[in-house]
Amino acid sequence: MVLTLPLxxxxxxxxxxDILLAMKPKACLINFGRGALIDEGDLIPVMQSGHLQAASSMYLRKNHCQKTMSSGQC
Known part of the structure; x- marks a missing residue:
């Protein structure tokens, strides 16, 4: 899925x-829009569960990313 929406x-x-879990297992999420399009509090556990193959965003809230970077999952 590629996001190009305005905020x-x-x-x-x-x-x-709900949207993340409705995506096909091992799907990829790419966000070219603003970071707040994605609820990072929902994205991180879905990524950690292995449901999505990858997620990329030009804008992430720093505190969420730092927490998962230390575990190698950001």
Whole structure:
């Protein structure tokens, strides 16, 4: 899935746990839009579970990324 959306009230956290788990196992998520399109609090556990193959975003909140980088999963 590739996101290229602007950040608006309607698109804030448009990608959440339900959407992530509805994606095919081992799918990839690429976000070219603003970071707040993805609920990082939902993304990280889904990534850690192995459901998604990869996720890439140009904008991530620093504190979430630092927590998972130390475990090698950011």
């Amino acid at each position: 608006t009230d309607a698109t804030h956290h448009i990608i959440n746990r």
